Amino acid sequence: MGASVGDSFHYLQQGADYVPYELPRQSRFPPYEIPLTEAEEERASRYLAEEFIVSMREHGFIVPERPSDILPYCRQLHTMYNYEGLRRSGLNLIFDNFMEAISLTHSKAGQKWDDAIANLGIRLCDLEHQEGFSLIRNVRDLDRLAASKGEIGIVASMETATPIENELDRIDMLYGFGIRCIGITYNDANLLGSGLSEASDGGLTAFGRKAVRRMNRLGIVADISHCGPRTSLDVVYESEHPVMITHTGAKKLWDSPRMASDELLKACAAKGGVIGVCAAPNTTLTGSGTDHSIEDVMAHFRYIADLVGIDHVGIGSDTFYGDHLALQDAFDARLMLSESHGSVPPHAATHVRGAENPNEATSNIVRWLTKHGYSEPDIRKVLSGNAVRVLRRVL
Numbered sequence: 001m002g003a004s005v006g007d008s009f010h011y012l013q014q015g016a017d018y019v020p021y022e023l024p025r026q027s028r029f030p031p032y033e034i035p036l037t038e039a040e041e042e043r044a045s046r047y048l049a050e051e052f053i054v055s056m057r058e059h060g061f062i063v064p065e066r067p068s069d070i071l072p073y074c075r076q077l078h079t080m081y082n083y084e085g086l087r088r089s090g091l092n093l094i095f096d097n098f099m100e101a102i103s104l105t106h107s108k109a110g111q112k113w114d115d116a117i118a119n120l121g122i123r124l125c126d127l128e129h130q131e132g133f134s135l136i137r138n139v140r141d142l143d144r145l146a147a148s149k150g151e152i153g154i155v156a157s158m159e160t161a162t163p164i165e166n167e168l169d170r171i172d173m174l175y176g177f178g179i180r181c182i183g184i185t186y187n188d189a190n191l192l193g194s195g196l197s198e199a200s201d202g203g204l205t206a207f208g209r210k211a212v213r214r215m216n217r218l219g220i221v222a223d224i225s226h227c228g229p230r231t232s233l234d235v236v237y238e239s240e241h242p243v244m245i246t247h248t249g250a251k252k253l254w255d256s257p258r259m260a261s262d263e264l265l266k267a268c269a270a271k272g273g274v275i276g277v278c279a280a281p282n283t284t285l286t287g288s289g290t291d292h293s294i295e296d297v298m299a300h301f302r303y304i305a306d307l308v309g310i311d312h313v314g315i316g317s318d319t320f321y322g323d324h325l326a327l328q329d330a331f332d333a334r335l336m337l338s339e340s341h342g343s344v345p346p347h348a349a350t351h352v353r354g355a356e357n358p359n360e361a362t363s364n365i366v367r368w369l370t371k372h373g374y375s376e377p378d379i380r381k382v383l384s385g386n387a388v389r390v391l392r393r394v395l
């Protein structure tokens with residue numbers, strides 16, 4: 001049960017304080033490792049052990065073993081977080097949204113303020129009770145993390161600003177609670193702008209413009225990963241600071257609403273921003289789209305790096321521990337997930353070969369970069385330099 005996988009809520013009494021759900025004991029698919037020569041293997045292992053590695057979207061969240069448990073598990077708020085797994089991942093800093101968009105304690109539809117705050121509070125409480133994990137709130141924290149040996153920093157993020165409704169001050173409150181990166185919309189529209197699953201995109205609203213300016217003033221990164229094309233561009237131009245597309249891919253390689261156009265990728269880079277490459281199932285596909293592997297993910301990486309330059313691309317794998325597809329199914333109707341994939345059947349690929357969880361994804365990204373002859377300074381930019389540059393500018 002919970003205790004064998006992670007040590008979330010070790011300070012509570014299982015059964016009395018929260019309901020334990022059955023968690024996956026092992027990966028559902030055979031592990032896959034990009035093959036390397038001995039010399040490459042040595043370099044890749046060194047990067048993984050010694051380099052500071054950032055993922056702009058990652059999850060410690062563990063999906064319960066039985067798909068029918070997903071909704072009640074999320075509803076009770078005490079969801080398990082794989083601290084132990086992350087400790088072994090090679091990652092040093094992750095942007096984690098703590099799954100606030102799917103917290104359903106008070107609402108059936110999700111993305112509500114009360115739910116998001118309840119979810120955030122329980123997760124931050126759990127985080128405070130763990131060794132070696134800390135929230136990154138400012139540049140001082142970043143410096144301290146970089147100097148630490150093996151600590152893991154978390155940039156607390158919101159996948160979407162929807163829970164703030166029309167209350168600008170809620171952005172300040174979120175800042176106060178430690179949030180440092182906010183998605184402007186999720187797949188559907190909100191009071192700030194249009195999401196990428198909407199049929200038409202009216203761009204950033206007047207309130208959305210105020211919200212972006214407030215985020216600038218406070219020191220919160222604006223993320224446009226799930227915004228519609230016009231809303232995304234509006235955010236890039238409205239923001240005084242560089243923005244992030246924390247988890248996406250290239251529309252040129254896979255034409256779905258979830259992917260970013262060349263125009264948007266270039267605009268984000270021109271503003272000094274950074275683009276994280278997503279490895280969630282059925283997002284960064286190529287070819288026929290029936291199979292999804294780390295090679296497809298990295299094809300998107302290469303395309304974006306070639307288009308906008310190595311200074312503007314990084315990691316944003318967006319992987320979980322457990323069945324990502326079952327999780328998507330459970331929330332599909334609420335979050336317009338199928339629509340976000342465009343014409344691709346939502347189950348075209350069952351998983352991403354070589355990127356099944358944060359550990360496998362991170363390891364194979366490092367292996368792929370090593371194998372494909374990227375220089376040490378360029379690898380360093382991709383693994384952390386680019387994301388940290390934007391964080392230093394914004395925080």
Ligand SMILES: [Zn+2]
Pocket residue numbers: 159225226247318
């Ligand atoms: Zn997302």
